[in-house]
Amino acid sequence: MTLFDNQLNIFNTPNQNILPFDGEVLLYPNFYQEDGVYAIFEELKHTILWKQDAMKIYGKVVNFPRLTSWYADGDQEYIYSGVVNTPIPFTPLLLKIKEAAEAQCDKQFNSALLNYYRNGGDSMGWHSDDEKELSGNPVIASASFGATRTFQFKHKTQKNARVSVGLNNGSLLIMQGATQHHWLHQVPKTAKEMGPRINITFRDIKY
Numbered sequence: 001m002t003l004f005d006n007q008l009n010i011f012n013t014p015n016q017n018i019l020p021f022d023g024e025v026l027l028y029p030n031f032y033q034e035d036g037v038y039a040i041f042e043e044l045k046h047t048i049l050w051k052q053d054a055m056k057i058y059g060k061v062v063n064f065p066r067l068t069s070w071y072a073d074g075d076q077e078y079i080y081s082g083v084v085n086t087p088i089p090f091t092p093l094l095l096k097i098k099e100a101a102e103a104q105c106d107k108q109f110n111s112a113l114l115n116y117y118r119n120g121g122d123s124m125g126w127h128s129d130d131e132k133e134l135s136g137n138p139v140i141a142s143a144s145f146g147a148t149r150t151f152q153f154k155h156k157t158q159k160n161a162r163v164s165v166g167l168n169n170g171s172l173l174i175m176q177g178a179t180q181h182h183w184l185h186q187v188p189k190t191a192k193e194m195g196p197r198i199n200i201t202f203r204d205i206k207y
């Protein structure tokens with residue numbers, strides 16, 4: 001597969017920080033850009049072991065508004081949003097996507113959280129990626145495939161500070177520095193007609 005050959009030479013041009021202060025977020029809209037980018041979504045859709053997780057809210061079991069999966073090196077369980085995740089070993093395609101992100105970040109990742117947004121009704125609410133297993137200032141690389149969804153940041157204390165970007169097919173978003181301490185992020189629901197989207201966030205979990 002030649003999917004990522006030459007890519008780093010062409011698409012790793014320095015990019016501007018999209019946050020105004022208190023963190024660093026870099027967006028590379030055309031990172032996974034070879035012809036194969038259209039096949040990545042389909043392969044992920046069919047080969048990832050998607051699951052429907054649920055959480056209890058006031059005693060009621062409510063499905064997450066998306067499907068999820070967790071891939072990682074080793075066999076350590078990881079609790080995310082109250083759900084115990086047992087890791088699945090990386091597939092060859094996930095490894096290629098991960099290695100390209102690692103080369104761009106100059107950082108190794110040992111795990112990946114995957115989210116499958118089936119349509120505009122699927123979403124992820126406001127949160128920071130600040131689980132205790134992520135180190136003080138985590139570097140998180142987020143790869144997106146399929147439909148473009150809006151990704152929003154809002155500052156935790158400066159209420160008017162908000163940033164919104166579209167995460168398109170083949171984009172790579174890197175969140176680093178103090179971002180998770182000061183900013184929340186979300187993928188809001190939309191009433192617009194919306195195709196499916198798969199997002200992968202690569203993380204380095206300290207056990």
Ligand SMILES: O=C(O)CCC(=O)C(=O)O
Pocket residue numbers: 113115124129142151167185187199201
């Ligand atoms: O789907 C996205 O772009 C965001 C995913 C995310 O924030 C997460 O997995 O923590």
Ligand SMILES: [Fe+2]
Pocket residue numbers: 127128129185
């Ligand atoms: Fe997140």
